[in-house]
Amino acid sequence: xxxxxxxxxxxxxxxxxxxxxxxxxxxxxxxxxxxxxxxxxxxxxxxxxxxxxxxxxxxxxxxxxxxxxxxxxxxxxxxxxxxxxxxxxxxxxxxxxxxxxxxxxxxxxxxxxxxxxxxxxxxxxxxxxxxxxxxxxxxxxxxxxxxxxxxxxxxxxxxxxxxxxxxxxxxxxxxxxxxxxxxxxxxxxxxxxxxxxxxxxxxxxxxxxxxxxxxxxxxxxxxxxxxxxxxxxxxxxxxxxxxxxxxxxxxxxxxxxxxxxxxxxxxxxxxxxxxxxxxxxxxxxxxxxxxxxxxxxxxxxxxxxxxxxxxxxxxxxxxxxxxxxxxxxxxxxxxxxxxxxxxxxxxxxxxxxxxxxxxxxxxxxxxxxxxxxxxxxxxxxxxxxxxxxxxxxxxxxxxxxxxxxxxxxxxxxxxxxxxxxxxxxxxxxxxxxxxxxxxxxxxxxxxxxxxxxxxxxxxxxxxxxxxx
Numbered sequence: 001x002x003x004x005x006x007x008x009x010x011x012x013x014x015x016x017x018x019x020x021x022x023x024x025x026x027x028x029x030x031x032x033x034x035x036x037x038x039x040x041x042x043x044x045x046x047x048x049x050x051x052x053x054x055x056x057x058x059x060x061x062x063x064x065x066x067x068x069x070x071x072x073x074x075x076x077x078x079x080x081x082x083x084x085x086x087x088x089x090x091x092x093x094x095x096x097x098x099x100x101x102x103x104x105x106x107x108x109x110x111x112x113x114x115x116x117x118x119x120x121x122x123x124x125x126x127x128x129x130x131x132x133x134x135x136x137x138x139x140x141x142x143x144x145x146x147x148x149x150x151x152x153x154x155x156x157x158x159x160x161x162x163x164x165x166x167x168x169x170x171x172x173x174x175x176x177x178x179x180x181x182x183x184x185x186x187x188x189x190x191x192x193x194x195x196x197x198x199x200x201x202x203x204x205x206x207x208x209x210x211x212x213x214x215x216x217x218x219x220x221x222x223x224x225x226x227x228x229x230x231x232x233x234x235x236x237x238x239x240x241x242x243x244x245x246x247x248x249x250x251x252x253x254x255x256x257x258x259x260x261x262x263x264x265x266x267x268x269x270x271x272x273x274x275x276x277x278x279x280x281x282x283x284x285x286x287x288x289x290x291x292x293x294x295x296x297x298x299x300x301x302x303x304x305x306x307x308x309x310x311x312x313x314x315x316x317x318x319x320x321x322x323x324x325x326x327x328x329x330x331x332x333x334x335x336x337x338x339x340x341x342x343x344x345x346x347x348x349x350x351x352x353x354x355x356x357x358x359x360x361x362x363x364x365x366x367x368x369x370x371x372x373x374x375x376x377x378x379x380x381x382x383x384x385x386x387x388x389x390x391x392x393x394x395x396x397x398x399x400x401x402x403x404x405x406x407x408x409x410x411x412x413x414x415x416x417x418x419x420x421x422x423x424x425x426x427x428x429x430x431x432x433x434x435x436x437x438x439x440x441x442x443x444x445x446x447x448x449x450x451x452x453x454x455x456x457x458x459x460x461x462x463x464x465x466x467x468x
Contacts, residue, residue: 001042003146004098005105012105014149021154025468029056033063040105044073044097047361048383048460057088068108072097074186075379078363080121084128092121095186096172098142100134133190139172139202144210152218162254164221166214170240171201171227179298180327182363183228199232204239212249222252222280230255231262237270241277254281259310260301266313275317282314283323283354289344290337293330298365304344311349324350328403329358331370334393335402342406355407357387357399376456385459400450400457408444 002014017032019025024032041060043053053076057069072093076083080092093100100119107114114120119134147166156165173187177197188195202210214220231237244251253274262284265271288294289304307324314322326345328338345353359382360366360374373389375396381388387403390396442459449457 001097001101002149003143004102006146007143008102009106009109011109014146016146016149018150018154020463022151023463023465025465026055027468029059030063033060038064038067040068040070040108042093042101043069043071043076045071045075046073047075047379048381050075050079051380054086054088057086061088070101070104072101074182074363075361077186078182078361078367080130081128084121084123090122094119094121094130095133096137099137136173136187136189136198136200139170139200140206142202144213147214147218152220155220156222159222162222162224164219165224166218166220166222167224167226168210168214169226170207170236171199171229171232173198173200174228175199175232176300177298177365178300179296179365180358180360181228182361185363199229201233201236204236204243207240208243208247208249211244211251212247215249215251220251222254223278225253225255228256229258229261231257231265231274234261234264234268234270237261237265237274241270241273244277245273250278252278252280254283255279256283256285257310258302259284259286259307262310262313263306266316271313271317275320279317279320281321281323283325284310286324286326286345286348288327288330289341293341296330297327308348315349321352322350323352323354324348325354325356327356327358329387329389329391329399331358331373331389331391332393333391333399338402338406342410345410353407353410355403356384357389357403359384359388380460381456381458383458383460386457396456397450397454401447404447 002016005012006014015036017036019029019032038060041057043056045053053071057071060067060069068090069088070091070093071083071089076089076092077094080094083089083092091104093104096119100117103117104114104120106112107117114122115129115131118132121128121130123129145168152166155167156162159165174181174184174197177184177188184197185195187198187200189198201207211223214223262271262282265274284307285299285302286304286307287297287299287302291303294302294304311322311324314320324345326341328341330337358366360370361382370389373391375390376386376388387396387399391399394402446457446459449455
């Protein structure tokens, strides 16, 4: 968005401030705003951090009463009414922001009517106006992101396994519509009053050009791909890794990958080339083992046997760290369903397990349907670490106890398998082992707090500089 604004609006000075990356806490944020003196402030957040955006907007409006505040991202796009009833917000940019923000800012600069701008919401007196959705963008027509507006050296500076990190995307949307996910909808196509999945990607050449630019100009080594389904397109996978190998671009990749696509690419030889091109970390959504659970979650063609096979395929490459993510706390979850699932989970050869409580965030198909199950309304808990809802058979506290108890055993018994891999993998394994000990202690504390004190614990950890 910054790149598009800078490219199209000559009289606009654009800056990006990533305060967490700069380790700037709230006590120093006022100084940052004084130095920037913004006429317009743009904030884009997920649900778990929406309270931070609201705090920032309040501070900015207090310091600069005439400032225009625009918000966007997955949370605010799906809570328009609630958001715009808060006087600190002036506009919501829905779904993709590049073209919409550019057109809106141009209207504001030229004091023109912005009611014809597609993809926005705003207040007109007491009425909230939502304009028609904007057609989806062709990603190949977007300029390179404005990496130069960030201090790229801040990313991965202290990491031993993700050194010189950069977060980057090549695709948007998805071909599926999981009921617990908001990303496919956020980047989906509007049809009538609903959204349908729409997967799009930059060309392999454009993506490789971007990787090469980031590598050579900003000296980034670890590419953490933010795509929900990095390996969905078989043709793109083949072309992209060929570009990297032919250009001799030496980088590492960490990506969210579909299990069925891993098996497909293993069989056609592409997975081997992906590893050769630097694949070092694969995160796979196992979700559940029972087919009825997967169907409930809307996982499409996914099944547990395919997930097991995907980990077996990745097991051929010990330099790749294998992370299994899965969901617990389904509305009908019970002690017996947890026992059955964790028994099945032991059959998968993963290195790290990442349990995710079912969290019906705004915009998901579950959000309205299971509102009565939600016991914590505070969005700062919606971090996919804290269970926020009960089930038919378990209170939220009981779910915390039962799931954490099983995780304690899993984390102690299921140690990383790829200790014979690269030096990076060995370092990762050592750090994971240490992290498992820390996580085990945190789970014990969580169980005690939830069950004995009957007090919800937010497993988000604020850094030491948060209030500095």
